Amino acid sequence: MGEHTVLVATEHEDATADLVIAELNQRRVPVLRFDPGRDFPKPAILTTQLGRDGWGGELTIGKRSADLASVRALYHRRPSSYAPSGDDQEARFTAEENRRGLGGVLAALPDCLYLSHPQAIARAEYKPAQLAAAAREDFNVPVTLITNDPAEAKSFAAQQPTIYKPLHAGAYEVSGEPAGIWAAPVGAGEINDTVSRCAHLFQARVPKTSDVRAIVVGERVFCARITAPPGVVDWRTEYRNLSYEPITCPQGIQRALHRFLAGFGLNFGAFDFALSADEAWWFLECNPNGQWAWLEHAARLPITAAIVDLLENGENTSD
Incomplete structure (x- = not known):
């Protein structure tokens, strides 16, 4: 070779x-x-x-x-x-x-x-660090609580519609079969002492109309609107019932995405946003090594070529 x-x-x-x-x-x-x-x-x-x-x-x-x-x-x-x-x-x-x-x-x-650099990816995988960075970049970030205190969790969920989401999307099985732990609504009455067993992330639920996955490769940004059936909190639970369309990323959001990645030393990021009725973009998370292949086909986004441009040349190729 x-x-x-x-x-x-x-x-x-x-x-x-x-x-x-x-x-x-x-x-x-x-x-x-x-x-x-x-x-x-x-x-x-x-x-x-x-x-x-x-x-x-x-x-x-x-x-x-x-x-x-x-x-x-x-x-x-x-x-x-x-x-x-x-x-x-x-x-x-x-x-x-x-x-x-x-x-x-x-x-x-x-x-x-x-x-991206392995150590940069490892640093960026921590959701508390992501959320703090997003707040610094003036993204809209839902009110968030991380706690292992059941009383605090109950009080938080009683104040607004709330979702729970895991802090780490690791391998998980139910009855020997692969499963996922998705973001899901939770009410104050559903919270019990099991919260004390580990850290839990609770977040105010965004009244969204759709979601956006933004894939950033170097200086290039590719965005797709993801529309799920009404009432679905986590679109990953409804892959068979989703629709996709490319969407233009606002310039202000683009600049903030690049600053966010630069702060972690990343050249790639898969960002998830919730879009509210007034088209406000609400930051949910960034996966520094997130999936994109299915989205390239579904939303007609040339992500493979952008990644190979970067790997081949060490620089971006503009449209």
């Missing part, structure tokens, strides 16, 4: 990454796909040495390799975590060494464009 490779770090089955890799291949851009958490230390081999200009050497996966000193971009999509291979002390030690070794080198590549 030649120099100036694009590294794509993601899980083995990732249809979204497949779209990007196919476009990179079409443009004849060298690309090496791997999953750091699963492919290292086998079949991946890392050999790197520190020089005056940073880390050099090779990352090899089977018969393919990349020159670490000349990687043009790292697309940090959705790689597996560096999980221990067992419950013993040695397995935990090994996993942490891999994370700090391979992960540390990948986070310190010289002259590499990150989409």
Whole structure:
């Protein structure tokens, strides 16, 4: 494999990454796909040495390799975590060494464009930090309470229509089947002492007419209006009954989106907004590594090309 490779770090089955890799291949851009958490230390081999200009050497996966000193971009999509291979002390030690070794080198590549930097993604995944940043950028942000006090939660829910949403969208199962924990309405009478078991996020419910997902790739912004059946709080529960249309992002919102991402050091963000009857945009959250592939087709938005432009050139291509 030649120099100036694009590294794509993601899980083995990732249809979204497949779209990007196919476009990179079409443009004849060298690309090496791997999953750091699963492919290292086998079949991946890392050999790197520190020089005056940073880390050099090779990352090899089977018969393919990349020159670490000349990687043009790292697309940090959705790689597996560096999980221990067992419950013993040695397995935990090994996993942490891999994370700090391979992960540390990948986070310190010289002259590499990150989409986005792994450490920046990790910082931006905290909803309290997101909401505080959104407030600083003068987004409309619903009144929000984070608490493990049932009495405080009851009092909050008694003051206005309220929703509950998880602070982390991790893997979850019900009776052995994959499930999601979605944003949902909650009344004061439904809140009990189980709130004391962990931190809970409660938010004033926005009287919305539709939602917007805004995908930001470098300097480019792509927005789609998502309309769900009446009364639906979280549109992700109604994928089969949604309609989509491209929507223009107001200039003020665009500028705030770029400032928000710059504050976290991100080159990508998938933002969710609620639109009220007066067309006000209400900030809900930003997923620093959110999904977009289905939206590209549904709303006819050229997101794949924008991502590949950035990975290939290290810069944006304007319309």
